[in-house]
């Protein structure tokens with residue numbers, strides 16, 4: 001931690017900062033410049049101490065951390081890239097992994113038809129919302145338990161892993177019995193009580209980026225999932241809220257590079273929720289793979305006009321097949337397969 005003293009700070013005020021640091025068990029290094037004094041606070045547990053401890057002291061102008069607030073998700077802590085194994089499908093390895101399916105499970109027929117089509121087109125994980133986190137309480141909330149049974153049937157019949165969202169603690173055990181990956185939605189990225197419970201599982205968890213979360217906040221939230229020993233964490237960039245309203249969210253393509261630089265966790269991209277419109281999904285998806293994402297999470301519906309949720313952003317089957325074909329040369333160009 002770096003404590004920057006004000007230009008008019010007295011020698012006593014500087015000494016007070018040093019004494020406070022020593023009283024907390026830290027070492028200090030003083031840099032007495034011509035303009036101002038800077039105190040470096042050193043020690044293994046500075047991350048557990050609030051910057052306010054020093055910021056409140058007289059004569060202090062600013063306190064900044066040099067260490068990142070996240071640890072377990074960081075590359076410093078774990079230099080090799082992590083590969084998450086989902087029932088034999090590796091995420092974060094050489095192969096780009098595509099997860100696809102409807103926003104919400106609407107019926108057994110709808111789910112099965114979509115699952116067969118996306119699997120045939122090359123998807124290796126099927127998605128489908130059972131519990132839907134809707135903006136309005138009056139909107140369709142999902143088929144819940146029935147949807148979970150349908151997802152389990154898809155897995156049993158087609159031999160393909162399934163992913164679905166967990167919206168609250170009370171359904172974790174139920175969902176974990178039916179799904180291979182548990183998705184934490186954007187609106188729950190900082191639901192720390194939920195993250196702590198999920199940390200106790202061995203199941204892979206997909207952590208979506210919050211609607212207005214910084215990459216640092218997102219990686220710090222990932223630390224909650226890793227804290228109790230769950231090693232199977234996948235990040236998902238799905239766009240953030242900006243002033244731009246021609247798309248639903250602005251996909252932060254640069255977060256892929258930032259995450260790859262500072263974290264060992266695999267990162268996939270959801271072009272559907274970012275775009276909000278099917279016309280934009282293919283180009284965003286291709287850009288994400290070109291930028292180094294480990295995979296995609298794409299909404300596909302056999303008949304988007306009839307979809308109960310997110311029909312406008314869902315690809316129909318022919319459009320999804322076309323996208324899969326177009327992704328192949330892009331993956332190849334960056335030394336990956338799909």
Ligand code: PEP
Nearest residue numbers: 129185186187208238273
């Ligand atoms: C979803 O994937 O269905 C979803 C609700 O996404 P997000 O949490 O990113 O809005």
Ligand code: MN
Nearest residue numbers: 103299309310
């Ligand atoms: Mn959706």
